[in-house]
Amino acid sequence: MNADGREGIPEGWQRAPLGELCDIQAGGPALRRSETMPDGVPLVRPADLHHRRISAEPGMPRVAPERARHLHRHRLAADDILVTRTGTMGRAALVTTNEQDWLYNSHLLRLRPHDPAQTPYLLAYLTRRATAQWLESRAVGTTGMRSITVRTLSELPVTLPPLDQQRDIGAALAAVDEKIRAHEDIVRTTGALREALSDLLMSGRLPPRP
Template sequence: MSEEGVAGLPEGWARVALGKICDIQAGGPALRKKDQVRAGVPVVRPGDLRHRRVSAHTVAHLDPEHARGLFRYRLAAGDILVTRTGTVGRAALVTEGESGWLYNTHLLRVRAHDPSQAPYLLAFLADRRVVDWLERRAAGTTGMRSVGVRTLKDLPVSLPPLDRQRDIGAALNAVDEKLRVHEEIVRTTTELRETLAELLMTDRMPRPRSFGTGEAGSSRTT
C-alpha cells in the first residue's frame, strides 16, 4: 500500500474508502478497576484480541446495571474490532459467542454494510501494509499514539469481486480458527500442568492402587 492507496489493482478490483462500506464507531467505557465485577457483561479491551479473535478468558466484566445504558456499544457477530491506542491496528472478528458484549474506549468497531464482506475486511485490516499505514497516521507521542474514526474511515480498501472476497475471507478464516483451537489446547494443557504440579509438589496426588498383589490378588500355581 502506498501513501495514496493501493496501486496496480488486478482487473475487476476496486478501491474504496473503508467509511463508504462500513459504519465505524469509537468504543465505550474505559472500565476502571473499581467498576469491574466477577460476573457481568463482558467488556473487550485491546489485550483481549488474539490471533484475530476475541479471547473470552481475559475479558473484564461490568455490572449489568452499569451496562444498561451502553447499548450503542454492544457488539454483534460480524463486527470487526480494531485497536486505536498503543499498538494500533490490531484487528479481530466478533463471533456469535461475543454477540451482546461491550467494547471499551481503546477500540474502534467496524461494522460492514454487507456482513458477508466481514471476513475479507478482517483479512485486509490485518495485513501488515495496512497496519503500517495506520501507524504512520497515528497521532500522539510514543506509547500514547492513537488512531481516530476519521483516519480509519479514510483508509483505502482494495476490493476484489464479492465471490473472490468470500473465498479469501473463508480461506484465512479457516487458518485463524486452527490457531484459535491450538491456542485453546495450549491454554488448557498449561492449566492441567499447573494443577498437576501443585498436587505433586504438595504430596496430594492420589497414588494408583496396586493390582495383583497381596493375598487377595495373589495367585499360586500347583
C-alpha cells in the first residue's frame, strides 16, 4: 500500500471518478428522415468512430440547419470525446477542429474534460480493454441492446498520473494511432490500385510484364 493509503497505483498517482474530470452528456434525440438533408450539419453515429477518430463517410446523415439550431446543446467542440453508449463498449473518438459544431446521435455520450490538457490521456484510458470490460459488466438491457448510462460512465474510476506524465502517455499513444491510420490509408489505396490494375490486365488494355 502507498503512503497515502491507496493500493495498486504508483506513488504520486491518484484515482478519481470520470464524472469529476468531465462534463458528460447524452446524445441528441432521434431524427425523422424529413429532418435530414444532403448539405446539412453532420450527425455522428457509433459507426463513424474509427481508431479513436471520427471518419466522415459519404453516407453520414446530415441534419437540416433549421432543426440543428434547436440542438445547440448537442453541438460538438474541439477536444470533446465521444463514447459509444450502445453496442460495442469502449469505443471512443476525439473531436477535432474538423468536427467542430457537428452533432452526435442518441447512441453516443459526449465528454467535455474540464482540463483540455487531459483529453489525450482520457481518450487513451477510455479505449483500454480493461475499461471496455468494466463498462460491459455494468451495461444494462438485453443481449444486442445493452447500453450504459451517463451515471455509469461518470462512476468509471480513472487512474491519474501527474499531469506531465498524462501528457506524455497521451502523446505516445496518439502517435501510434497516427501510424495505424496511415497504414490503413496505404492498404486502402493499394487495394484500389489492385482493382484498377486487375481490370486493365484482364481486359487486354495493359500487357502483363514479367
